[in-house]
Amino acid sequence: MTDEPVVGIDLGTTNSVVAFVNPAGAAEAIADEDGQRTIPSVVHFPEGGDPVVGSLAKQQAVVDPHRVAAAFKRGMGRRTFLDDDREFVVDGTTYPPEALSAMVLKKLKQAAEAHFRGEVRKAIITVPAYFGDAERKATVTAGEMAGLDVLRVINEPTAAALAHGLGGDAEAGTILVFDLGGGTFDVTVMAVGADGSLEVKSTGGDHRFGGLDFDRLIVDRMAAVVQAETGADLRADPYAHQDALAKAEEMKKELSRKETSTRPLTAGGRSVMFTLTRAEFDGLLAESGHLQEAEDHIINTIEDAGMEPGGITSVLMVGGSSRIIAFKDLVERVIGREPQFSKNLDEDVARGAAFMAAKLEETVDPDGPGAALAQLPTPVDVASRGLGVQALDSQGGGQLVNVVLIDANTPVPAHAEQTFGASRADQTDLELVLTEGEETDLDFVTELGRTKGTFSKPVPLGHPVTVRLEYSVDQRITAKAIDGHSGDLLCELEVKSETAISDDEKAALLSTLANTTIG
Numbered sequence: 001m002t003d004e005p006v007v008g009i010d011l012g013t014t015n016s017v018v019a020f021v022n023p024a025g026a027a028e029a030i031a032d033e034d035g036q037r038t039i040p041s042v043v044h045f046p047e048g049g050d051p052v053v054g055s056l057a058k059q060q061a062v063v064d065p066h067r068v069a070a071a072f073k074r075g076m077g078r079r080t081f082l083d084d085d086r087e088f089v090v091d092g093t094t095y096p097p098e099a100l101s102a103m104v105l106k107k108l109k110q111a112a113e114a115h116f117r118g119e120v121r122k123a124i125i126t127v128p129a130y131f132g133d134a135e136r137k138a139t140v141t142a143g144e145m146a147g148l149d150v151l152r153v154i155n156e157p158t159a160a161a162l163a164h165g166l167g168g169d170a171e172a173g174t175i176l177v178f179d180l181g182g183g184t185f186d187v188t189v190m191a192v193g194a195d196g197s198l199e200v201k202s203t204g205g206d207h208r209f210g211g212l213d214f215d216r217l218i219v220d221r222m223a224a225v226v227q228a229e230t231g232a233d234l235r236a237d238p239y240a241h242q243d244a245l246a247k248a249e250e251m252k253k254e255l256s257r258k259e260t261s262t263r264p265l266t267a268g269g270r271s272v273m274f275t276l277t278r279a280e281f282d283g284l285l286a287e288s289g290h291l292q293e294a295e296d297h298i299i300n301t302i303e304d305a306g307m308e309p310g311g312i313t314s315v316l317m318v319g320g321s322s323r324i325i326a327f328k329d330l331v332e333r334v335i336g337r338e339p340q341f342s343k344n345l346d347e348d349v350a351r352g353a354a355f356m357a358a359k360l361e362e363t364v365d366p367d368g369p370g371a372a373l374a375q376l377p378t379p380v381d382v383a384s385r386g387l388g389v390q391a392l393d394s395q396g397g398g399q400l401v402n403v404v405l406i407d408a409n410t411p412v413p414a415h416a417e418q419t420f421g422a423s424r425a426d427q428t429d430l431e432l433v434l435t436e437g438e439e440t441d442l443d444f445v446t447e448l449g450r451t452k453g454t455f456s457k458p459v460p461l462g463h464p465v466t467v468r469l470e471y472s473v474d475q476r477i478t479a480k481a482i483d484g485h486s487g488d489l490l491c492e493l494e495v496k497s498e499t500a501i502s503d504d505e506k507a508a509l510l511s512t513l514a515n516t517t518i519g
């Protein structure tokens, strides 16, 4: 048992939430100083002032669009998140997605500290299940820059199911989590044991698919209507464009409750009333191919788990965009079951992370009212992508190919080894190249790292070399090459993915953030 508070954080594309487990064993989201529990993941850099995160920043998107960053989670692990690949620069400083995420995390940390009236360092942060190594590392770096000690990153659907299961709804079977948020779409098939244990069987989805795309569809329709009525281009004026985006989001949400929605739009000095019906919105989703894409992801993920849609015993809808009626209907048609909505759609992922954090850190009295938490089985996660090495293809003419050692969707921790033969006579050294991806063709996989090793003496063609890969629970990857005869360790590699942020940038941000209160 420890007294130090621990929190679970849902670092979302559109919104973020921080939660903790109270002494009674229930997970609660923490409100910020304005009483908000769902904080928009938006950062505004006011001229000459400290950064502002949340609703106020979101409102500034209309007034001060060049100094506002949103949806940066989509670029996590890369230098930028902007569609045109420009970097996001304010007053000469570049802010990569990790840095912006650090500001959101700092805001959540402040809210938690105000709640606990003391320092909060330990946190679990959730990520989409299919985030690769670089994105997971970037998430941890963002946490560090915010002054957090990131105990683990866990998958969002696992966290959601955990929160849902603890609500007393757990039933042995196979659950499909349909998580459609603001910027990411995640489908997960999980086995639920009679004891409430959770095991991820397969994951799929698309990390550039979500509510923001639906908003843009509506803006496209708005622009066409405005063009026809006034001749003005709504998107040419950044202020009119931001205003249209904000209204598109409102209308989209309204259409989850009502059959029709209307807003005034201003462009070229004129006002136009714009109306959209639910049937028209459904039409936009169908025409754009989004409904079909979602259906394909559902079916593929179920197949990856070696199952048929009929084998799914319950469906859990997570993420704000799962409220859209067209997606609910789609899920119902494909699986043949009415989906369940989590009771706290916007907070469940953070609550699940808080449960996991409390369990790991044993912050709840095992003999007290939260005893059920101590009994909670630790969920099993899977490797989101295949892991392997480059090797010469012995059958296919000797070109370099990718050989997968740990398949995607293998439960973690995982380890695997395979023995290869030296490719030349009198070989003196070797290069170990670690890859991420399922394809054989190296063009379609990501290189995670490489290192060189030397044999103690030249070895003949075909001399055995064993490659051993380990994938730990916290998703650290290590690779070793071992001489198959002598047992000597030839080389070793722990994956440090290229962080998109340089050490200098990280240090600068760390000190800036340590001395800044996020507004």
Ligand code: AMP
Pocket: 012, 013, 014, 015, 180, 181, 182, 183, 210, 211, 212, 249, 252, 253, 254, 256, 318, 319, 320, 321, 322, 323, 324, 346
């Ligand atoms: P999340 O990332 O899970 O917080 O999801 C946020 C996304 O859900 C945003 O794109 C919202 O516009 C969208 N959203 C929230 N509520 C609704 C609703 N009632 N109907 C449709 N979309 C919604």
